[in-house]
Amino acid sequence: MRSKVELTLVIVALLIIGAGITYYKIAVLGFSMHPDRLETVWSVESTIDFKADGGPVKITFNMPDNSYGLVVTDFHEESPDYNFKVVGEKYKRRAVWTSKGKVSGPQRIYFRADIYRRGNASTLAGEQKPALPKINQDYYTGIYLDAAKELIGMAKSKSKNSLDLACRLIDLLNAPENHPQAGLLLKIKRDTGGRLDLVRDLLAMARIPSRIVRGIFLQEDNRLKKLTSYLEIYTDGKWNLVNPRTAKVENPKAFLLWQRGGEALLEVEGGSDSKVRFTSMANRISANKAAIKAGKHKHSWLIDFSIYSLPLYSQNTFKLLLLIPFGALVVVILRNLVGIQTAGTFMPILIALAFLQTTLVVGMILFITVVCVGLIMRFYLSHLNLLLVPRISAILVFVIFIFLAISVIGHTFGYDAGLRVTFFPMIITSWSIERMCVLWEEEGGKDVLIQGSGSLFTASIVYVLMKNQFLGNLAYSFPELLLILLAIILIIGTYTGYRLSELRRFEPMGRD
């Protein structure tokens, strides 16, 4: 009884973990059950132009960050005359180019970032409630301070929450013609740094943290883009993107954040007249490929410690290996629920693997030929009363001869399909012949026929399953489905009901 409870717990745990990981990968990491589903990825190309002064040149360029729904999965640069490196980590990364020698004249550097949209990639590593930006109190004195306070008061009186308050404050500042206080404050905006800085300062006075960010909205239009400034306002535990021109909260899903706070976008040492242009392009790639790329970049442990971290050729091996448990499930179902007899428990799986190379019909014909010829030769061995290991070894030699004969004869008559016989596992084939022969001697030819056809039938089903593209992609994209599969196998392992074949076997007993 205790073991039953334990088993139930194990099964439930396996199901939950398996389904949970699968769900997480679909919902959060962006995997798709359907292998053909496409996702949009963007390439944003920045072209940096400047004039070199004739000496060594060093350019540092702020790199785009993961923000809101977007993940920067990859970047490329093109600058033949420069050495390139990346300094800083995570959200403070900067691209640095240093010239290989002295350069002069107009220079151009390309920098391309691949960007992929993913649900909640914005997690800016456990950001606490940010501190209020520092205000230079020197500017806000006398009438200016009064004006600021009045404006804040006006905004506050009508607002429901702090985000609303911020938006109203921006509104007020956007319409200086209606509000003299705003006009007054805007007069000192040159000193405070700009209109956005003024808004930031006023928000700080209202005890709302905010910061200025610059970035671009990604669209599928392949047009030149300019970095635009936005305000990020922190309320209710998260940053909100507010367009300072319209005083509206923007949907940040497609906003690629390039510059945050005081970061400089571009610094050129030893050059002048620098400018940056941005172009964005949208591409469609397989959803799962995009998810793996994005996951790798975000260092999701599910991706880092998974099949995707392996070199490509071993990934291909696993593509096949991951399907074998499905074959085992077929064997379990056919044996324990249907009641089909097979020669050797997992022999059908190995035969199915061979079928993958030979195709089904050719494989069937080849296998039946090999086994039949092998059986005839094996019957001769019976008379010799050999010990087990020498006997199997002798069969193995026979099997190699049969392979050779089929290949040579087939090739001579122009049927190169015969060459594929070598894909059958020799050892397993030898053992099958041995087992079938023993079965023939002990139980008779009828049983050999039943088990033989049972094996081939099972192998065919396993073959069809392994050949299935959808299942292949599913097993490869969601190896954790094997946990669910394991749970199913465990459930069948405790099944005590009748097998389908027993409904036939005991049929006379079911009569009234």
Next chain:
Amino acid sequence: MLITTPARLRKRNIIGMNKRNVIYIGQNNKRKYYPRVDDKLKTKVLAQKAEIAVPRLIGVARYQSHAKMLKEFLADEPAFVIKPSKGSGGKGILVIVGRDGDCWLKPSGEKVDERGLRRHVSDILSGLFSLGGKPDVAMIEELVNFSDVFDGFSFEGVPDIRVIVYKGYPVMAMTRLSTRASDGKANLHQGAVGVGIDIGTGFALNAVQNGRPIEIHPDTGKVLKELKVPDWARFLELAAQAYEMTELGYLGADIVLDQEKGPLILELNARPGLAIQVANDHGLEDRILTVEEEFRKVSRRPHERVVFAMQNFTRHDREGEIDN
């Protein structure tokens, strides 16, 4: 009707393969006790210790050097059987029925000289007949002097009685009769006849061949209902004793009848098949559940268990024909 429904089978108390494996074998037969029945020499030693009737063990050849001593060793034995201790499917069993000068005689009248006998033992020792080719030992036991009460019921050979013992209670019994169709083998799905034997009386219940009821043996023409096992209670008691000896809760005992010694256990099986239900036209489950209940309530000695079984597992539908 090609197939029946699970509900009908459940109603008839039929046990399926999965249930047998998971519940009856899995929960009752500890793996460590399997060698007690899989290794016939171990079975024999245990049985002799427990004073359970088995064919007498004459000797064991364990090493190749023993093969040379065979002639001397067997000088006083007129008839014997040499078999591998871990053999399967009846392979490697050499039956000697008598002597002819320096040679031994097989039942067919064929002669076997000393070299032939030595080679046979040597083959057994090197594992020619054992599962997986593992080295084995050769057992030499006395030849059963089969009683003639079953003459004519079997196409070839002498039938044995299979009794299923659940937690020490004999719950069902049958005998398998070889036919020409089964090639002399006592295998039901190859066309041998299965005859259910009433636990209460030892009389034949009904007979089936290939799942269909039959009245007479297809080759010998004997009326199968006339089959009666004499000394039935002793058969059952022998089977019941095997429980204490093996500690296997779900057990099949194959018992033969010797002319002088009475019933002898020939072999035990830790994974007895389910065909016995067809031969009896009765499922095992209700009887097993009855035993399960008794087993929880009282602890009984083999003889008492047999009495309980004979009273409870007899077939009522033939009461008129069976006098007890």
